[in-house]
Amino acid sequence: MLAAEELGYHVNHLARGLMRNESGIVCLIVSEVATPYRSALLGRLTLNLQNAGKVAMLINTDRSDGSVDRALQQALRYRADASIILSGLPDRSITQLCLRNGQRLVLINRDDDQQGPLRINLDDHEAGGRVVSAFVRAGCRRLAFANSEAGTPSLMARERGFVAAASALGMEVIVERHGWTGYEAGSVLGRRMLTAKERPDAVFCATDLLACGFMDVARHQFGLSVPNDLCVAGFDDIEQASWSSYALTTFAQPIADIASRAVDWLSEMPQEDGHAVAQPITLKAEMIWRNSIRAKGGTGNASTVIDGSE
Amino acid sequence: MLAAEELGYHVNHLARGLMRNESGIVCLIVSEVATPYRSALLGRLTLNLQNAGKVAMLINTDRSDGSVDRALQQALRYRADASIILSGLPDRSITQLCLRNGQRLVLINRDDDQQGPLRINLDDHEAGGRVVSAFVRAGCRRLAFANSEAGTPSLMARERGFVAAASALGMEVIVERHGWTGYEAGSVLGRRMLTAKERPDAVFCATDLLACGFMDVARHQFGLSVPNDLCVAGFDDIEQASWSSYALTTFAQPIADIASRAVDWLSEMPQEDGHAVAQPITLKAEMIWRNSIRAKGGTGNASTVIDGSE
DNA sequence: TTGTATGCGTTATCAA
DNA sequence: TTGATAACGCATACAA
Numbered sequence: 001m002l003a004a005e006e007l008g009y010h011v012n013h014l015a016r017g018l019m020r021n022e023s024g025i026v027c028l029i030v031s032e033v034a035t036p037y038r039s040a041l042l043g044r045l046t047l048n049l050q051n052a053g054k055v056a057m058l059i060n061t062d063r064s065d066g067s068v069d070r071a072l073q074q075a076l077r078y079r080a081d082a083s084i085i086l087s088g089l090p091d092r093s094i095t096q097l098c099l100r101n102g103q104r105l106v107l108i109n110r111d112d113d114q115q116g117p118l119r120i121n122l123d124d125h126e127a128g129g130r131v132v133s134a135f136v137r138a139g140c141r142r143l144a145f146a147n148s149e150a151g152t153p154s155l156m157a158r159e160r161g162f163v164a165a166a167s168a169l170g171m172e173v174i175v176e177r178h179g180w181t182g183y184e185a186g187s188v189l190g191r192r193m194l195t196a197k198e199r200p201d202a203v204f205c206a207t208d209l210l211a212c213g214f215m216d217v218a219r220h221q222f223g224l225s226v227p228n229d230l231c232v233a234g235f236d237d238i239e240q241a242s243w244s245s246y247a248l249t250t251f252a253q254p255i256a257d258i259a260s261r262a263v264d265w266l267s268e269m270p271q272e273d274g275h276a277v278a279q280p281i282t283l284k285a286e287m288i289w290r291n292s293i294r295a296k297g298g299t300g301n302a303s304t305v306i307d308g309s310e
Numbered sequence: 311m312l313a314a315e316e317l318g319y320h321v322n323h324l325a326r327g328l329m330r331n332e333s334g335i336v337c338l339i340v341s342e343v344a345t346p347y348r349s350a351l352l353g354r355l356t357l358n359l360q361n362a363g364k365v366a367m368l369i370n371t372d373r374s375d376g377s378v379d380r381a382l383q384q385a386l387r388y389r390a391d392a393s394i395i396l397s398g399l400p401d402r403s404i405t406q407l408c409l410r411n412g413q414r415l416v417l418i419n420r421d422d423d424q425q426g427p428l429r430i431n432l433d434d435h436e437a438g439g440r441v442v443s444a445f446v447r448a449g450c451r452r453l454a455f456a457n458s459e460a461g462t463p464s465l466m467a468r469e470r471g472f473v474a475a476a477s478a479l480g481m482e483v484i485v486e487r488h489g490w491t492g493y494e495a496g497s498v499l500g501r502r503m504l505t506a507k508e509r510p511d512a513v514f515c516a517t518d519l520l521a522c523g524f525m526d527v528a529r530h531q532f533g534l535s536v537p538n539d540l541c542v543a544g545f546d547d548i549e550q551a552s553w554s555s556y557a558l559t560t561f562a563q564p565i566a567d568i569a570s571r572a573v574d575w576l577s578e579m580p581q582e583d584g585h586a587v588a589q590p591i592t593l594k595a596e597m598i599w600r601n602s603i604r605a606k607g608g609t610g611n612a613s614t615v616i617d618g619s620e
Numbered sequence: 621t622t623g624t625a626t627g628c629g630t631t632a633t634c635a636a
Numbered sequence: 637t638t639g640a641t642a643a644c645g646c647a648t649a650c651a652a
Contacts (some may be wrong), residue, residue, distance in 0.1 A: 015629035039349035046370040059425040077323040245555040325645035
């Protein structure tokens with residue numbers, strides 16, 4: 001050991017991987033790395049992987065020019081033991097490719113129906129229902145859902161859950177979708193929905209970023225007060241949601257839990273009976289109450305709700 | 311090729327790396343991945359690396375329990391060809407270790423004085439001076455600088471530049487430092503500096519996150535108007551700086567430029583004459599004018615400045 | 621042009 | 637317990 005230290009010797013993992021047929025490398029396949037939720041999850045995953053003695057290889061799938069495939073090919077060439085996909089990208093071929101090459105696979109918030117990979121999802125659908133209750137308790141009457149056009153399973157589940165719970169109470173929901181899941185899309189949706197004749201008094205945004213954009217437009221361009229004139233809810237609990245300019249009521253992604261579940265599963269002894277089939281995990285998104293939804297009662301009109309008549 | 315496709319064959323980079331004595335792996339050593347500026351840079355770097363046919367290995371240096379060293383050891387074991395350090399962590403031993411093991415090294419915003427690595431820095435010092443001019447033009451008289459206790463070279467350079475330019479005009483600067491470079495520290499600094507007897511009417515925050523926290527406190531807890539009662543400038547031009555709740559005047563990190571310079575240098579044929587000595591690169595931080603600094607003149611008092619009498 | 625042997629740094633196996 | 641040897645998949649040098 002002393003001699004090794006003195007000579008600056010380090011085991012060569014390339015050679016070791018060659019022998020053992022396992023590299024210790026885990027691929028993180030992710031798009032939109034710079035987004036608050038994604039980068040938070042990414043940070044946590046890398047930390048956990050390191051603690052488990054593994055190392056993270058980052059594959060950025062932002063570019064659409066086929067570099068995704070190239071990047072993934074790269075990963076395969078390094079004989080990564082596993083891949084964790086946190087990209088919203090619904091490209092089925094990618095997951096297939098990983099599996100075919102004997103990688104273990106973790107799908108986060110992708111709700112894929114494939115067998116083999118570990119799937120970690122949230123109770124998005126039910127969360128939508130909880131927002132309806134909150135809005136109704138606040139005395140809101142015109143509910144709206146602001147979504148992106150990304151069409152990610154989790155985003156759509158939130159929308160469906162929200163709409164379903166509302167119509168169970170006899171309420172209709174104004175649904176609009178636009179662009180990508182960011183601040184800019186939120187402000188576009190805000191302008192569109194707030195200029196419409198039937199202006200909503202409560203909006204559930206599929207994402208905190210959308211909510212921030214929506215709120216800023218509502219306040220600064222339409223002079224509305226949140227939560228007095230307009231109640232807003234988001235999803236993800238990104239750091240900005242807690243900033244006092246927003247104080248957004250939202251749902252927390254259980255990032256720590258997601259990360260440790262994923263890494264724990266990867267650290268288990270790989271069962272050799274063909275492809276180990278993992279039980280899908282559904283985590284609960286805790287509702288974080290802040291100040292973008294009124295506690296009780298409306299601005300002036302309607303304090304009792306649930307009549308369904310418009 | 312057809313046969314290879316059919317058999318699902320991929321070159322084994324572990325074996326290739328063993329032979330060629332270069333792995334194609336580049337380590338990204340980064341702390342606070344979830345921070346807007348860091349994650350943006352990270353995203354860009356990975357993209358560029360992928361385009362250059364290399365692959366990024368992410369080392370998260372957040373934990374203080376010595377896992378940094380362990381992580382770096384990991385990287386060495388994989389025989390990474392190079393490391394890019396975007397961590398503010400001023401740990402000299404890390405860079406030494408990389409160099410000793412024949413890695414090429416890129417230091418971003420670290421202003422280290424070592425020979426060998428490529429150093430990419432901004433003109434932080436000069437930027438500080440530009441803010442003073444802007445504040446003076448706006449008619450501000452009590453200048454302040456809000457910094458974190460991190461003591462990163464680039465942060466300190468901004469502070470020194472700001473203070474130097476101010477005292478060249480005969481103005482003193484209130485300097486406060488607290489905690490880490492985030493929103494929370496910004497709000498603490500805001501509370502501290504705005505309750506002081508000598509309340510500033512202009513503050514340069516070392517970071518956009520600090521600025522956001524400072525602004526929120528100023529507005530929501532002290533009822534101040536930005537930029538009328540208080541001018542604010544930040545640094546980094548994170549996405550949130552452009553959100554209409556902040557409209558922060560700040561300096562843009564030339565992220566695309568930084569990333570391509572770094573990757574280009576790594577892609578050059580490695581000169582074999584010992585350790586190639588790279589010319590340090592200093593990039594200009596462009597000032598992004600938004601709405602947190604008044605255009606001209608003060609609120610009411612003082613329209614001419616530069617008298618130095620307090 | 622095509623084929624064969626050798627070495628890269630490990631680890632696993634088998635013989636001493 | 638210790639020491640020699642083969643094999644992992646690729647690249648190179650040399651022979652055919």
